[in-house]
Amino acid sequence: MKKSIFFLLLSLLIAPVAQAQAIYESFRSVKLDQTRELKIQLPRNYQRNEDKIYPVILVLDGDYLFEPVAGMVDYFSYWEDMPESIVVGINQRKTRLEDGRYDTAQYLPTGSGANFYEFIGQELMPYINETYRTAPLKIIVGHDYTSNFINYFMFKDNPIFQGYINLSPELAPTMIEKISNVLSKDPKNTWYYLATGANDSDQIKEDVIQLDARIDSLKLQNLNYHFDNFAESTHYTLVGKAIPKALEDFFQMYRPISKKIYRDVILPMEDESRFEYLTNIYKTTEELYGFKRKVRINDFIAISTAVEKTEDWEELEPLGDLAVKEYPDSMLGYYYLGIYYEQIGEPKKALRAYEKGFQKEEIAFLTKDYMLEKATKIKEDFGW
Template identity: 65%
Template sequence: MKKSVTLLMACIFVVSGYSQAIYESFRSIKLDQSRELKIQLPRNYKKNVDKTYPLIIVLDGDYLFEPVAGNVDFFSYWEDMPESIVVGVNQRKTRERDCEYDKGEYLPTLKGSEFFEFIGQELVPYLNQTYRTAPLQIIVGHDYTANFINYFLFKDNPIFQGYICLSPELAPPMVERISTKLSSSSDIWYYLATATNDAERIKKDVRDLNDKMQEVENSDIHFFFDDFEESSHYTLVGRGIPRALETMFEMYRPITKKTYKEVLLPLETSTYDYLVDMYKTTEQLYGIKREIRINDFIAVSTAIEKNQKWEELEPLGKLANKEHPKKMLGYYYLGMFYEQTGEPKKAMRAYENGFQLEEVAFLTKDYMLDKVNKIKEDFGW
């Protein structure tokens, strides 16, 4: 286990070596001082002039920026999440004042209020204007700052859709406030983590919040919780960051065997619509229009065949021809559709058209020719 963790961290540092951080001093009117920022832009950011990227704000940037930026670069390199812009806010000397809240209403006060306005009214607008950011914006914090990021959640129209709360030192009413807010919110991704060796009060409050969230029935909220064995208040950070990215960007990754078994096979609505909606949703969230993966076409078509939803193969075939016009995949689906709906001549023509295109996955020219010859044999043509 230790060797695999060491290897993963080595890979992260090697991969992230190609994405250099930009160090910038940002003058804040709200704070009446300058704040040091660390900014990591995606690879080939300058070349991909039409591409937009999710924005990830990292508080406690002094020590939290590098592990977040490294994981983001590593995951995006392997296409397990979209490339993203990562911005760390250094708080080494100011974090307690930045996260200050009053002891009556337990809301940001004094320097805490100013820091809240700095993030929402100055920093985020500046980053959106300066860089090509997508609609999805995520904020990350640890203990004090993990409590603080929740104040953005309480706004009527939160500027952040994703919250990564690593061992938050929650203010007294936060358990109730967060669960109540999430129960009536939509399109929010919320990751929460503690550990067996975390501080006792933090661990209790975090577990209480998780228990509260188990009572919430809201399909528009994506809530994830980890309680790491044998980790401390500090070491859980190294485990929580990749877990948070994995869970938040699950929809971005290829359809897995688990999703196939637990979602696609028992799906009562259209399997074809599931595929289309999945890519539409990721485009809206991440601002990235992606070519539909061959793997995802195959997973969906296999579920369609298993459930004998033959009518869905026609739109699937047309979509595959549009997405991958040089490959035989689309004509194979159209051929299957015509075969199963009693139109053998059209099926044979579709397989013949596919025979002329590039092989893909299990589909070969010999396989397509066999399909044509089998139809001819069955009907004596």
């Protein structure tokens, strides 16, 4: 009996550790005529959720950058601040200079650099897609020399990556111009993160700040762009701050609407539809992450609060219909429809909506007493 209890406790202790361990693979590349060492971290519930697909985060300089990225991805996804994701690292300790080689005329990958570029695009990423259950969203991460390299993937008409995490990039000559030209097209569903630090290399810091100024001057509407210049951080210590910041920025749409987004984006909207803003968030995340999510109660409340503050009542009808669809057993959708009908002068329809809502389950701030009060008030006002 004691032995069985001991082995049960031992298995419980070992299981979480096993979940956090990386898979180590040797990948034979025809393009490179070499074998490359990979580190792959699968989500904790990968084996259990057989039908689920996952975004992929490819990490260059995997010999030292994989663990901090994989650790933060595991941490963020554990708290549901980002979707569970597959993290893939390429070890480059002995090859990074050759892997990132570019010519001195066009400053584009050449020789071993061109081979490494093709290895990622034509061999490694297809292998990851075929071997694991991957979602459309792909992100690539690099530091200094390899950070410069990841930008070359943006120059294709249909880039295989939608997200670029640039950690103190050591930019090649003309790269600022090239990146600016690509981003000036204002691509949708593209995320670009850029970071330097106060104590970064002077030349790197100068170039990164110049690139940020160029991107900022473009006044882009669709590009999801974020820049950080960390105080008192060096070329190496900024990495520890930038990785969680980049993930937080990239997956902002995945989390509930924040007070800041409500205040700075949703409330000031004039020509845009707040309802469409909400549905576009969920449509975009479904396309990128590969699974459909129910609209959060928090997000319904954020949109409806802004609608009521600005008295843009027409938005409440589609919002109410969506809430009925998403939460058919709750009061939420019927409450929004009741408010809408009241405001457009349809008291009978409003009464029916509140009465239907009264029969449903309480949710958030809505109670049976409150719904009854709304219905009773209409009856009193019209003598019914």
